[in-house]
Amino acid sequence: MTESLDIIILTFNEEKNIEACLESVVPLDANIYIVDSGSTDGTLAICRRYTDNIVNHPFENYAAQRNWALNNLPLKGTWILNLDADHRVSNELAIELNSILSAQIDTELNGFLISRRTMFMNKWIKHGGHYPTYHANMFRRGFGACEDKLYDQHFLVQGKTQILKEDIIDIITDSVNTFVTRHNHWATLEAEYLFAQKTATNHAELIQPKFLGNPMQRRRYLKNKYESFPLFVRPILYFFIRYFIKLGFLDGKTGFVFHFLQGFWFRMMIDIKVYELQKQANNKQA
Structure with missing residues (x-):
């Protein structure tokens, strides 16, 4: 692939979610990094089946954890995709990303806005202005960071961004x-x-x-x-x-x-x- 990809996933006691998340990124030719904040269940055992890049870092808040990962992991890829354990890369999004990464990307483009497809009690919430909701989950390494907020954080991207057609599936709750x-x-x-x-x-x-x-x-x-x-x-x-x-x-x-x-x-x-x-x-x- 012309452009390389790193994926960062935050975890804490996510044995119910993490395998489906990791399976969803298998179609992507990417380096997977797990930043765990002290899981005591089977999360890490599942993660080890998919990657050796697993680090532990105490959790202060979401933004601090994201920015620590961006600044301290031995990232190698040109691009970084940020996911949570309850996220799934849809099949359509994986195809779209592979197509984008297989070609030379405009050097002035530093980020991609990806919509989340909210799943609540196994139902896709399509109305009420809740879909599409875009987040800059993917950006060029060195050109993105997480807002320093306690809640409702977005990723900040320096420079030009592009909206993607396909979705990240967000399983927002199990009950x-x-x-x-x-x-x-x-x-x-x-x-x-x-x-x-x-x-x-x-x-x-x-x-x-x-x-x-x-x-x-x-x-x-x-x-x-x-x-x-x-x-x-x-x-x-x-x-x-x-x-x-x-x-x-x-x-x-x-x-x-x-x-x-x-x-x-x-x-x-x-x-x-x-x-x-x-x-x-x-x-x-x-």
Whole structure:
């Protein structure tokens, strides 16, 4: 192949997911790197069947783990594809990537935007503005990094990017209980970030919000607009727009569960936690 590829996968107790993830990248001629943060189940035994490039690094947060991997692994490829254990490279995406990597890529092109195909309770969530959702999972080595955010991080790419046609499949949960537990944790992280932003003097480099920019920039622009609305009002408005205006109801009963939990409950939990932090700060000042 003209262009070489490294794949970085983060793991922690992912024995239920990691084999399907690794199987999905077998069609790619790539060096696979596993960055594990202390798995105690069968994750590493499964990984050893696919690669010897396995390192352990303590987990601080997602962005820190991603950037540590990018800066410290003995990467060799021209390109880097970043995956989580619950991601799958679709067959169509593998074919598309092999086609791209088999030819000489424009030297001014430094990244590819790949959409995620969200699978919730074995159903593809296609509506409600949730698909396509693009992330710069793949970029030229030395030209990408992860945003320094506690939640909803995107990869930053220096230079020109291109949108790919095919998807990464994202298996976002194995049960509703896991979904709620994870999103409650992420709501805490997002609330802390939003609260801290109000008093922060130095801001980390983030995706630049642009309505007419690339899909990630447009999504960040809309997210910033959402955050300008009052607490407790914005989750109601967002769910209404997502479920009715953007046709989330077409995803059926399973879709209703997803859009309600991810589009309303999760965002209401963020606002409740922001409100709690505000009250705690006011009490300290009183």
